[in-house]
Amino acid sequence: MNQQLAGFAPTPTAARMENHGRTMLKVAMASGQDLFARTGSMVAYEGFVQYEPNPPAVRQIASQWVTGEGTPIMKCSGDGLLYLADYGADVVVINLNNDSLSVNGTNLLAFDAHLQWGVEKVKGMAKFAGQGLWNVEISGTGWVALTSRGTPIVVDCGRGEDETYVDPDALVAWSPNLKVKGKRSFKASSLVGRGSGEAYQMAFSGQGIVVVQPSEDSTDRLRIRH
Amino acid sequence: MAREFQRGHKAKISDLTPGTDLYVGVQIAAPGLTFDISCFGLDANEQLSDDRYFIFFNQPKSPEESIQLLGAQAGDTQSFRVTLDRIPANIHRLSFTATIDGAGQMSNVGPGYIRIVAGGEEVVRYAFSGSEFTTERAVMLGDFYLKDVWRFAAIGQGFDGGLDALLKNFGGEVAEEQPAAQQPQGAAPSFGPPAQATAPPAFGAPAAPPAPQMPQVPQPAPSFGAPAAQAPAPAPAPAQPNPQMHAAPTIAAPMTPYGQPPQPPQYGQVPGQVPGQMPGQAPPGAPSPYGQQAPSPYGQQLPGVPQGIPQGAPPTGAGLQAALQPYRETPTGQRWTPQNQQLMRVDLTMGGTPVLARQGSMVMYQGKVDFSYKGAGFAGRIVGNATGQEMQLMRCSGRGQVFLAEDGAHLHSIELQGDGICVSAENVLAFDESLQHEVRRIEGHGIPGGALFTMQFQGTGTVIVKTHGIPVVLPVTPTTFADCNAVVAWSSASQVILSSQVRLRRNAYPGHSGETVNLQFRGAPGNFIVVQPYEV
Numbered sequence: 001m002n003q004q005l006a007g008f009a010p011t012p013t014a015a016r017m018e019n020h021g022r023t024m025l026k027v028a029m030a031s032g033q034d035l036f037a038r039t040g041s042m043v044a045y046e047g048f049v050q051y052e053p054n055p056p057a058v059r060q061i062a063s064q065w066v067t068g069e070g071t072p073i074m075k076c077s078g079d080g081l082l083y084l085a086d087y088g089a090d091v092v093v094i095n096l097n098n099d100s101l102s103v104n105g106t107n108l109l110a111f112d113a114h115l116q117w118g119v120e121k122v123k124g125m126a127k128f129a130g131q132g133l134w135n136v137e138i139s140g141t142g143w144v145a146l147t148s149r150g151t152p153i154v155v156d157c158g159r160g161e162d163e164t165y166v167d168p169d170a171l172v173a174w175s176p177n178l179k180v181k182g183k184r185s186f187k188a189s190s191l192v193g194r195g196s197g198e199a200y201q202m203a204f205s206g207q208g209i210v211v212v213q214p215s216e217d218s219t220d221r222l223r224i225r226h
Numbered sequence: 227m228a229r230e231f232q233r234g235h236k237a238k239i240s241d242l243t244p245g246t247d248l249y250v251g252v253q254i255a256a257p258g259l260t261f262d263i264s265c266f267g268l269d270a271n272e273q274l275s276d277d278r279y280f281i282f283f284n285q286p287k288s289p290e291e292s293i294q295l296l297g298a299q300a301g302d303t304q305s306f307r308v309t310l311d312r313i314p315a316n317i318h319r320l321s322f323t324a325t326i327d328g329a330g331q332m333s334n335v336g337p338g339y340i341r342i343v344a345g346g347e348e349v350v351r352y353a354f355s356g357s358e359f360t361t362e363r364a365v366m367l368g369d370f371y372l373k374d375v376w377r378f379a380a381i382g383q384g385f386d387g388g389l390d391a392l393l394k395n396f397g398g399e400v401a402e403e404q405p406a407a408q409q410p411q412g413a414a415p416s417f418g419p420p421a422q423a424t425a426p427p428a429f430g431a432p433a434a435p436p437a438p439q440m441p442q443v444p445q446p447a448p449s450f451g452a453p454a455a456q457a458p459a460p461a462p463a464p465a466q467p468n469p470q471m472h473a474a475p476t477i478a479a480p481m482t483p484y485g486q487p488p489q490p491p492q493y494g495q496v497p498g499q500v501p502g503q504m505p506g507q508a509p510p511g512a513p514s515p516y517g518q519q520a521p522s523p524y525g526q527q528l529p530g531v532p533q534g535i536p537q538g539a540p541p542t543g544a545g546l547q548a549a550l551q552p553y554r555e556t557p558t559g560q561r562w563t564p565q566n567q568q569l570m571r572v573d574l575t576m577g578g579t580p581v582l583a584r585q586g587s588m589v590m591y592q593g594k595v596d597f598s599y600k601g602a603g604f605a606g607r608i609v610g611n612a613t614g615q616e617m618q619l620m621r622c623s624g625r626g627q628v629f630l631a632e633d634g635a636h637l638h639s640i641e642l643q644g645d646g647i648c649v650s651a652e653n654v655l656a657f658d659e660s661l662q663h664e665v666r667r668i669e670g671h672g673i674p675g676g677a678l679f680t681m682q683f684q685g686t687g688t689v690i691v692k693t694h695g696i697p698v699v700l701p702v703t704p705t706t707f708a709d710c711n712a713v714v715a716w717s718s719a720s721q722v723i724l725s726s727q728v729r730l731r732r733n734a735y736p737g738h739s740g741e742t743v744n745l746q747f748r749g750a751p752g753n754f755i756v757v758q759p760y761e762v
Contacts (some may be wrong), residue, residue: 150634
């Protein structure tokens with residue numbers, strides 16, 4: 001039995017964040033290098049890691065994001081190995097090198113605490129705030145992990161004059177320098193998007209990238225369970 | 227749609243695609259294991275008579291560049307570019323192999339495949355999984371071979387030893403000839419350049435590191451390639467090249483100096499996708515090479531170094547762009563282009579006909595595209611369907627690219643050229659408006675909702691079908707049955723009969739509600755059905 005399972009043993013740590021399989025994230029924790037992770041995303045840890053569910057820093061930076069249930073992210077600190085996952089979603093590890101990225105709140109799994117970050121409602125998309133369409137803008141040099149339901153795709157904006165329109169439910173991340181606006185869909189008679197008549201797209205223009213997942217499901221699976 | 231090969235299937239390349247400039251992608255992964263995927267260019271006797279046609283991480287291309295190693299991309303662990311009409315005449319077979327680097331066995335391998343892509347479209351795929359293997363450490367995945375014309379065969383043959391045993395298999399006997407045959411060609415130089423060639427592209431920006439490595443090259447070279455060793459001193463007994471040659475790829479000692487070039491390609495692949503690769507590689511010989519560019523490579527299990535940047539940086543090139551590289555949009559060029567297994571892009575500018583797509587399946591679009599509700603005509607035909615199963619379509623027209631996906635389901639494009647196919651309405655994602663389509667009901671007791679809706683397509687155009695999981699394509703035989711919830715599509719020449727075996731089934735599975743109805747298919751040979759591993 002052991003032998004068959006041996007193939008799934010963790011591999012030697014080679015970086016701060018790594019994939020273990022498609023859907024699990026392994027983070028090498030060290031004291032002094034704190035991590036922000038989605039509340040409830042921890043599936044296992046090894047070593048001495050502590051979790052702070054309602055970190056004051058988050059309350060400060062993301063006060064609007066905080067609901068009665070507390071903050072959607074927790075602070076992890078300590079030494080050891082931390083395993084995170086989000087209900088089988090694909091995990092994408094990004095090593096920011098003085099870059100910045102805007103991430104849909106529901107698609108953010110973890111990021112280094114020393115990165116600069118801020119939270120804002122997606123402009124023109126107030127309507128979606130209730131669904132958790134908050135975007136977290138992260139910049140600096142460090143590691144970020146995103147989740148995507150299915151293999152994501154990265155598209156360049158600014159190819160030609162045309163804007164890129166994305167279904168908000170499928171949006172994962174984008175370059176913050178892109179101009180974003182909400183677009184109510186097309187003709188009155190058309191019904192695009194999930195549900196009835198709620199045909200909203202987000203229009204991106206400028207130079208940058210947009211990351212999209214092949215699924216229009218952005219329901220927040222990681223809610224704190226009391 | 228790409229043809230799915232089973233082990234042992236063969237076909238002429240020209241039957242698969244008119245192109246000769248082919249992309250060969252291999253996906254193979256297992257947690258904690260690293261794979262070396264190589265291509266052996268063999269002569270008519272299936273021997274590796276010319277080392278320069280052993281294409282692997284240390285030698286990424288053949289001399290005339292007819293076979294090139296491309297690294298990981300588009301979801302493939304490793305990929306090659308093969309230009310058939312430039313392959314020299316003495317090469318009769320290209321054997322694509324995967325070997326486990328280090329310990330491990332093939333039975334741990336997850337689902338993988340070898341596929342051929344021509345002109346941006348996948349033309350054939352041979353999928354395998356670890357369950358087909360046991361303790362092997364290498365596997366021959368597929369061969370291109372020359373028999374009048376180039377053909378492709380799905381091999382799927384395990385091999386007990388690792389890369390060394392494979393090498394012995396292909397070239398062991400040749401070792402004796404090599405000293406003689408190879409010297410004039412100057413094997414030593416041929417080994418040198420590849421080593422350099424590997425380094426710069428792999429490392430990307432840093433120009434410095436390759437330089438310090440250079441001096442090393444001559445020194446490892448002899449230890450690595452048997453011919454190189456021979457060149458200066460042809461005297462040594464033939465026995466000698468043998469062990470050396472085989473020892474080398476095993477990542478034994480001689481490898482370590484060369485360890486540098488091989489590493490990066492491995493890392494390059496990884497970014498998000500195939501984690502197992504990375505760490506498996508870590509122990510052998512990596513630290514020293516990386517040390518040159520990155521001060522603290524591995525040891526930092528719990529890094530005092532923030533982000534272990536040295537790690538991520540050199541291999542992938544660091545930064546956002548590099549990390550997302552594997553997920554890049556594939557270039558345009560065709561009307562329907564799969565972006566990955568779950569996402570399809572249609573370029574409305576090409577072909578000019580609008581596309582009908584399931585409502586809500588658009589995840590993104592670029593350009594000026596009009597979406598309109600496709601009502602009446604289509605919905606009207608489903609009138610009478612009280613169950614609400616009717617399908618809502620939208621019409622995409624204009625110019626631009628539309629990206630379609632739904633719930634992460636696997637998408638398959640089926641190109642019709644005058645033939646017909648029936649697709650269960652739930653599994654239709656999109657299709658060209660130029661196709662004639664017609665909705666049919668299959669009625670019967672026991673079908674949930676009273677009837678099964680299928681759409682029959684005919685004409686010339688493409689249908690995108692979605693399946694949950696990887697489907698199976700079965701030939702229609704006198705005894706072909708499928709669960710009506712799991713069947714996805716069938717060739718429209720086959721006849722569907724509601725199977726009357728409900729009762730039998732109920733008895734066979736006590737406790738079963740008995741409501742399941744099976745569909746039986748009849749048809750001439752050549753018809754097929756597609757079934758997904760998911761009901762409802």
